[in-house]
Amino acid sequence: MSSSQPETETYEVTLSRDEQWVVHHVLSNRLDEALDADGTPPEWVLEGIETLEAGDGTERLTGPQADRIYTELAAYVDREETPDRDVDNGSAVLELLEDVCEAEA
Numbered sequence: 753m754s755s756s757q758p759e760t761e762t763y764e765v766t767l768s769r770d771e772q773w774v775v776h777h778v779l780s781n782r783l784d785e786a787l788d789a790d791g792t793p794p795e796w797v798l799e800g801i802e803t804l805e806a807g808d809g810t811e812r813l814t815g816p817q818a819d820r821i822y823t824e825l826a827a828y829v830d831r832e833e834t835p836d837r838d839v840d841n842g843s844a845v846l847e848l849l850e851d852v853c854e855a856e857a
Contacts, residue, residue, distance in 0.1 A: 761815045763852045767845060768809070774841045775821060776804050778828045796820050815853075822849050 767775065779800045786793035796817055803811050813821065828834055829842040 762812050763815070763818050763849075764810055764812055765818075765845075765848060765852055766810045767848070768841070770837070770841045771845045771848075772804055772807075772809070772811075774828075774838050775825060775845055776801065777838070778824050778842075779804070779821070781828075782824055794820075818849055818853055822846060825849075 779797050782797050783793045783801065786797065800813075800817055800821060803813065803817075825842050825846055829839050829846065834842070
């Protein structure tokens with residue numbers, strides 16, 4: 753997940769309801785932090801939330817979205833205070849993103 757993907761490349765990612773919740777939670781926290789800091793949330797966060805809220809369990813992410821979500825989710829999963837359930841679901845999403853991005857590469 754360390755290499756940047758072209759903006760036009762997309763990945764289909766199928767997430768369970770619990771996995772969607774963890775990703776949504778992480779993106780919502782990132783949105784809140786941005787609003788608290790300077791009032792301007794990153795576009796990729798808004799697009800990610802929109803994708804999750806409009807989806808049917810299968811999300812289509814661009815390469816940069818997948819990279820950014822991976823980075824934010826990995827940081828969340830590594831926090832000591834993150835609940836075990838979120839760690840389990842977040843880790844599953846991280847593995848899925850790695851697998852999908854590697855398969856498409």
